[in-house]
Amino acid sequence: xxxxxxxxxxxxxxxxxxxxxxxxxxxxxxxxxxxxxxxxxxxxxxxxxxxxxxxxxxxxxxxxxxxxxxxxxxxxxxxxxxxxxxxxxxxxxxxxxxxxxxxxxxxxxxxxxxxxxxxxxxxxxxxxxxxxxxxxxxxxxxxxxxxxxx
Numbered sequence: 001x002x003x004x005x006x007x008x009x010x011x012x013x014x015x016x017x018x019x020x021x022x023x024x025x026x027x028x029x030x031x032x033x034x035x036x037x038x039x040x041x042x043x044x045x046x047x048x049x050x051x052x053x054x055x056x057x058x059x060x061x062x063x064x065x066x067x068x069x070x071x072x073x074x075x076x077x078x079x080x081x082x083x084x085x086x087x088x089x090x091x092x093x094x095x096x097x098x099x100x101x102x103x104x105x106x107x108x109x110x111x112x113x114x115x116x117x118x119x120x121x122x123x124x125x126x127x128x129x130x131x132x133x134x135x136x137x138x139x140x141x142x143x144x145x146x147x148x149x150x
Contacts, residue, residue, distance in 0.1 A: 001124055002104075002106065002107055002122060002124050002125070004109065004120055004122060006118070007070075007106075009033060009034050009069070009070065010034065012069035012070065013038070013067045013068045013069050014030065014034065014036070014037040014038070014068070014069060014070045014071075014072075015037065015038050015039075015040065015064060015065065015068045015070070015071045015072070016030070016037060016038070016039045016040070016053070016071075016072040016074065017039075017040045017041070017060050017064065017071065017072070017073050017074065017075060017084055018040075018041060018072070018073060018074030018075040018076065018098070019041040019042065019043060019044065019045065019074075019075070019076065020045065020074070020076055021045070022074045022076070022098045022099060023039070023041065023045075023072075023074035023075075023098070024045050024047045024048060024051075026072045026074055026096075026098055026108065027039060027048065027051045027053060028047075028050075028051060029108055029111070030053075030072070031051050031052055031053070032111070032113065035052045035053075036052075036053070037053040037054070038053060038054045038056060038064075039051070039053050039054065039055050039056065040056050040058065040060055040064045041055070041056075041057065041058075042057065042058060042059050043057065044057065060075070060080065060084060062087050065084075065087060065088060065091055065093060068088075068091075068093050069093065069094070070093070070094050070095075070096075070106075071084070071088050071093055071094070071095045071096070072095075072096050072098060073085060073088075073095055073096065073097045073098060074098040074099075078100070081097050081100065081103065082097075082103065084097075085097050085103050088105075094106055096108065101124070101125035101126075104125070107122065107124075107125045109121055109122035109131060109135075110122070110128070110131040110132045110134070110135035111135065112135050112138050112139045112142070114142060114149050115149070115150075117149050119135070119138055121134045121135045121138070
């Protein structure tokens with residue numbers, strides 16, 4: 001079971017390891033909350049050009065975790081994901097193994113943000129589409145003025 005929390009990330013080292021659609025999705029989500037993170041991948045989807053993060057074009061090695069506070073692991077290689085997660089555990093770093101909730105210390109909920117108000121909807125990673133539908137409904141209710149945030 002996951003407990004919802006909000007974590008202060010300003011000034012913290014965040015590392016995203018991986019390539020492809022899932023990694024890009026996590027990077028875009030993360031960029032809504034910080035402009036500072038490092039992405040490690042042997043190659044980058046062109047969509048990463050729009051993300052403000054440092055991009056390091058290389059294969060992962062354990063030194064990539066040096067000083068990390070949070071790590072998103074999105075390699076698409078289960079064996080590598082498990083190895084990176086194990087290294088994070090040894091180093092006391094919180095890690096999210098994207099698309100494998102059983103290996104995650106945290107998950108990313110469906111988020112609606114308006115100014116300093118953030119609404120997060122989570123299903124403990126069991127029904128992501130439902131969480132997104134509920135988040136979208138909240139967004140609509142706010143935009144229609146039914147739920148005033150101001």
